[in-house]
Amino acid sequence: MQSVEKAIEESRAKKKAIIKKSLLGTLVLIVVIAMGGFLVFMLPVTSTEERVPRNENDTTSSPSSIEANQQVFSEAQRKALQVALSKTKEQIEAMSTRVSHSERFREAATTIENKLDDAFNAYAASNYARVEQRLNEINDDNSALLNAFELAYTQPYEKALAAFNQNDNGTAFNLNRESLSVNPQYALANTLQQRIDVFEQVQDAYEQARIGKIENNITKQQQAYATIVRLDPLREDASQALAALNKQQTDTQFASLLAQANRAIEDKDYGVANRVLTEAAAIKANSEEVRVIAQRLKTLIAGENLNKVEEQVAIFISADEWETVSLLAAKGLTQFPTSTSLLKADKNAKAIIESRRQIANFQQRPERLADSNIKQAAMLALKNAEPYFSQSEKLRAQADTFKKMIDDVNTPRAVTITSDNDTYIKVLGVGIVGEVKTKTIQLKPGTYRLEGSREGYRSVIENIQVTPLTTDLSVHITCTEKV
Incomplete structure (x- = not known):
């Protein structure tokens, strides 16, 4: 994997830098090592294993060791190691960042980082067993360090909080500062510090x-x-x-x-x-x-409003203005549909208005009252209006006038007929007048046709209108046109 190879290169570069820094210190030892090597060369030769003990931290392997590792670890296992190395690298970087504010824990983190570098170098040298060993050590060390780190800031905080709750603000301040010095991002300690800062206020x-x-x-x-x-x-x-x-x-x-x-x-x-x-x-x-x-207020307001409406209706009833009574009562009933007073006023107003309308219709054509059927309908209208006379003087007056009209319509009126005493006159459908110079007859209000006839002359027809108001009506009929 690219990230593992990159990490390996970084690890090698880091080691080269360390070697360069320590080069001056080792020059003094070169001569001693050379001399020691010469002496060893002069000693009897033994097996390689006996002469050079294996260093646990040595990441180089003999060809036979590398070949053995390659045979033991399959391609899938190597890829798994690459993944483990990458994941561990991320964890260690996160841990290092987290503990970076504390010198003590920063040094411990550096030690773990060095082990991680060694693991990458071992992987580069195909020493997979050593990689596994280092990864296990790193994981154990990382967990232990994080646990110690958490205790290092949580324990002082808890003691600080206890002191603060006892109003020991000085002790709380010192202990909480200790917690924040280890982990400045610890939210609980930061909150407590804010409370400590405003304690006096x-x-x-x-x-x-x-x-x-x-x-x-x-x-x-x-x-x-x-x-x-x-x-x-x-x-x-x-x-x-x-x-x-x-x-x-x-x-x-x-x-x-x-x-x-x-x-x-x-x-x-x-x-x-x-x-x-x-x-x-x-x-x-x-x-x-x-x-x-x-609810009480609503009832009282409604009662007051009803009283006002009923008072207004009563005023117009006394004024005999039933059209206005009808309007006010109908409007009031939309708000107070169960009001007995408004229901009665509405009923009376409708009846009085209708009676006045019917009588007025008959009054407009009084001549029709001569017809028995029309007269009978008029008398019924008067009968229906009679119960409301006590409430409407206008209706009573109108009815009285109408009664007189009915009587007048059925009272015959004097009609004077004049002629030449030679013309024979008759009222069609009524009776014969005869040959007269002048004659007064009685006709009820209505429309009549008078016919005059004379032998050797053309007959004539005269139409007359007798009304209840007719007085001194006169008509002249003579036949003057010879045939």
Whole structure:
């Protein structure tokens, strides 16, 4: 894998740099080593194994050893080692970054990094068994270091928190600083440090809250506890105290608003009552007290509005203005459909208006009243209107006029007929007048045809209209055209 090969190159480069740095220190030893080598050369030769003991840290292998490793480790196993090396490299890099703020742990991390370099060099030399050995050591060392590192910052933090909870702010400060010196990114310690930094301000606020309680000053207490919660949100006692004070103030305000609403209702100041109840509902939207008072207010307002509508209707009834009564009653019934008064007014208005309309229709053509069927319908209309005479003087007057009209229509009117005493006259469909100079006959209101005839002369027809208002009606009929 490319990452493993790259890591190997990095490891080799690192070793070369170390060799260069130590080159000057080893020059002095070269002569000694050369001399020692000469002496060894002069000694009797033994087997290689006996003469050169195997160094555990030596990553070079003899050809036979390399061949044995290659035979034992398959291609799949080598790839698995590559993956393990890459993964371990990532873990060690992450660990080194994490502990980099602590010199003690940074040195321990460097030791593990050196073992990792050795593992990469062993892989490059195909010494796979040594790679496995180093990886196991590295994993064990990494776990041990991380455990020690975690204890190094968590234990001081826990002690600092305990001291802080006992209000020992100095001890808490020192212990928490120790924790942060190991791990500056430890969130709990950073949070505790913020609380430590505002400790004195918080204590001052607690004192203000205590004084406010003695003075029975709720506002002062609220401000003090609000300051504490703002500076140190983890102070649960302050949060609970602030919530209790807020609830107490809300309950007091709510009770005051209900009392105001009840007083306004008693004073029939329904506008104020409605406004105050709206404010109370904003505090406790689902309050049963608000619901009960609001229902009472609604009933009272509805009753007051009904009274106003009924009063208006009564005014127009007394004025005999039934068209307006009908409009007001119909509108009122949309809001108060069960009002007995409005239902009665609506019924009477409709009946009176209809009676007046029917009578007016008959009055427009009074001559039709001479017909028995029409007259009978007119009499029925009068009968239907009669129950409402006591409520509408206008209807009564209209009916009286109509009755007189009916009588007048059926009362014969005087009609004077003049002629030459030679023309024979008759009223078609009624009777014979005869040959006259002048004659007065009685005809009921209506339309009539008068015919005049004379031997040797052309007959003539005259149409006359007798109305209830007819007086001194005169008609002249003579036959003057010879044939």
